[in-house]
Amino acid sequence: QQQVKQSPQSLIVQKGGISIINCAYENTAFDYFPWYQQFPGKGPALLIAIRPDVSEKKEGRFTISFNKSAKQFSLHIMDSQPGDSATYFCAAGGATNKLIFGTGTLLAVQP
């Protein structure tokens, strides 16, 4: 019940394309869903987060879509750039839960 399943494991997108990463969770007590971006040799950095009272949140080129009934959420990166090439982690947690992370998606944006 504590798992967060993330897919795909890796993704190659052309510059200007849309990158989509999906996550699914099991624990209905989760009420906080962040996405983190990690570059090689660095720690993960918070990118964007959503709570279940909204179905979508957009910040610049990054959008989270949230489906509470399906217990799924996804990250969309519009107009993907080579500088977006990194590993992306979804996570789930909440007021009574530490963050549980997905296994990561290695994104490569080709110029």
Added chain:
Amino acid sequence: NAGVMQNPRHLVRRRGQEARLRCSPMKGHSHVYWYRQLPEEGLKFMVYLQKENIIDESGMPKERFSAEFPKEGPSILRIQQVVRGDSAAYFCASSLWLDDGYTFGSGTRLTVV
């Protein structure tokens, strides 16, 4: 605000030695978390601490691993009698609230030779 500070950045230990990893949380953050990351794997939760208290250590191996967050000073993750399988990147994070974004440090990369 210097963010979450971890040291050392790299640590090499021989099998059987002790490894001590330090983490200073962001100013004002009272929640500290330790995660382990193996190559090409996700972040595995180890332990969650508040000042002087271990709140959740469900992800930490029962033997050889311990963690503390004293009233004064940094949080310490201690690994006794290290083995090759302990080689990994260890990340510390802190947050203001439990259901708040975590700020991660740059990690300590432990290599056991």
